[in-house]
Amino acid sequence: MTQPVPELRRRNRRMLLALALLFFGSFLVAGALRFSGWRPAQLKNRGELLQPYGDLRNVVPRLEQGGDYAWDPKARLWRIAVAPPERCGAPCVELAGQLETVWQLFGRDADRVHLLWIGAAPDSARNHPAARLLQDDPALRAQLPRLRDPAGVPVYVIDPNGFVILRYAPGFDPADLRTDVARLLKLR
Known part of the structure; x- marks a missing residue:
């Protein structure tokens, strides 16, 4: 049985949004850590x-x-x-x-x-x-x-x-x- 086209389209959009959030979210977290001054202990003098x-x-x-x-x-x-x-x-x-x-x-x-x-x-x-x-x-x-x-x-x-x-x-x-x-x- 095939899914109706509107349901398939919504599912694909949710998947695309999830992937975009995962991709760009990591950039946001890295930027926030960088500009807050946090550094790993191994890199500190x-x-x-x-x-x-x-x-x-x-x-x-x-x-x-x-x-x-x-x-x-x-x-x-x-x-x-x-x-x-x-x-x-x-x-x-x-x-x-x-x-x-x-x-x-x-x-x-x-x-x-x-x-x-x-x-x-x-x-x-x-x-x-x-x-x-x-x-x-x-x-x-x-x-x-x-x-x-x-x-x-x-x-x-x-x-x-x-x-x-x-x-x-x-x-x-x-x-x-x-x-x-x-x-x-x-x-x-």
Whole structure:
């Protein structure tokens, strides 16, 4: 038995409307999530994203042993920077150990990360293969936001071009630093 033509037409229209609602509804939901500021937890950075970025492109740091440390963007090197105060002591020794562990966890990408110690560095950091010991420079320190933190020594991530993009407050979880920098290393 065949259905009458008007009933078939109504059923087809309902099916078409349902498909259109399904198709365009997903766009509406995605747009609402996007413009409300929601982001999946896996895409959020763990460190504090600096706005505006510190710009070190015009600052030429000097290595402790002499010579310049260049911000060579073509080399695609990421930097983890620490500018401890004089006589930092045990907190800096502990921080140096944490940074060494984080660096080792980068595995084959570890050679694309330098650990910059600006000014006084603990002895344990001086022997590390990724450590670059820089002379203390007021112009360099001036571009590191909220450097003098009463809670301790903050850590910064510097991109290959010389922009300070992330800050980790004193007492941060080293796993957060590793997660963020590992994500950045995937960018080529």
